[in-house]
Amino acid sequence: MKLRSPAAARNVGPIGDVLAEWLPAGGLVLEVASGSGEHALAFARRFPDLDWQPSDPDAAALASTAQWRAEEGPRNLLPPVRLDVAEREWPVVTAKAVLSINIVHISPWEASLGLLAGAAQLLAAGGPLILYGPWIVDGEETAPSNLLFDADLKRRSPSWGLRRVAVFAEEAAKRGLTLEAERAMPANNRMLLFRSATG
Numbered sequence: 001m002k003l004r005s006p007a008a009a010r011n012v013g014p015i016g017d018v019l020a021e022w023l024p025a026g027g028l029v030l031e032v033a034s035g036s037g038e039h040a041l042a043f044a045r046r047f048p049d050l051d052w053q054p055s056d057p058d059a060a061a062l063a064s065t066a067q068w069r070a071e072e073g074p075r076n077l078l079p080p081v082r083l084d085v086a087e088r089e090w091p092v093v094t095a096k097a098v099l100s101i102n103i104v105h106i107s108p109w110e111a112s113l114g115l116l117a118g119a120a121q122l123l124a125a126g127g128p129l130i131l132y133g134p135w136i137v138d139g140e141e142t143a144p145s146n147l148l149f150d151a152d153l154k155r156r157s158p159s160w161g162l163r164r165v166a167v168f169a170e171e172a173a174k175r176g177l178t179l180e181a182e183r184a185m186p187a188n189n190r191m192l193l194f195r196s197a198t199g
Contacts, residue, residue, distance in 0.1 A: 002071075003036035003064035007102070011186070012042045015101065015132055018183050018191050019043065022130055027096025028053055030122065032085060032115060033103040037065025043099075044077035051076050053092060055083035085114040095122045101132045104168070105150075108159035113171060120175040123196035129177055131192045132185065136164045143188040165192065 023029065026049045034040045034054035044052035054065045054077070065080040081091045085107075098119040104112050119129040134146045142150075146162060153160040169179040172194050181193040 001060075001064065002067045003061065005036045005038055008036060008038040011132070011189070012039055014186055015039070015191070016043060016046050018185075019047070019099070019130065022097075022128055022181075022191075022193050023047060023050065024096045024128070025049060027051065028092075028094070029097045029099060030092050030095040031055060032083060032098060032100045032118075033057070033061075034065050034080060035061050035102075037061070037068040037080065039101060040065055040077060040080075041068045041073060044074050048074065048076055050096075051078060053078045053095070054080040055092070056080060057082060057084040085111050085118055087114070090118050090122070092122060094124075096124075096127060098122060098127075098129045099132075100130070103133070104131060105133055105153060105162050106160055108157075109163075112163065112168065116172050116175045116177060119194075120177055120196060123177075125196055125198055127196045129172075129194040129196070131194075133189055134162050135168075135190045135192070136162050137182075137190070138164065138166050146188050165190070168192075169194075 028051040030053045031040055032055055034056050040052055040054035056062050062080045069077050083090055136142055150162040176198040177194040178197050180195050183191040185191055
């Protein structure tokens, strides 16, 4: 069954505009935790010179992405693969770019570390890891809506919650990923661009 995400419908345009600046011209993009598959479908259409690899650990999400692909997907939208960032072995061994939308705050910290480790393994030198979601930025006032969201996440699971950009960047640097750029996004979200220093 195809899943639909109202948030995906709202943010796909603004995210895509930034991706147009940050993604490579060609090659394979691994989208980690594709959810409903709507982003994968939209971005595969928008970037026809890129091979778009959706992934997710959840069977329902994989089925949704597969159905979107079967009914509407362009040729460059690849079949979704099961990927759990916490596992050491990933089903994709190389990628020109890695994209993660709205998973860092809705998963344990160990998942963030797994995402960083996996991306570092896949990316060649200069390859981008791109993240989107709500963040806490040192020196900037956190929007009240994000503070409420953070509290709600922690009520749902103590291991969830908004992450600090500085802490995330420090862990990324340990794995050879350097924070190169940040972009403020609608609805108090933010996009982060890391690049692999070593490959």
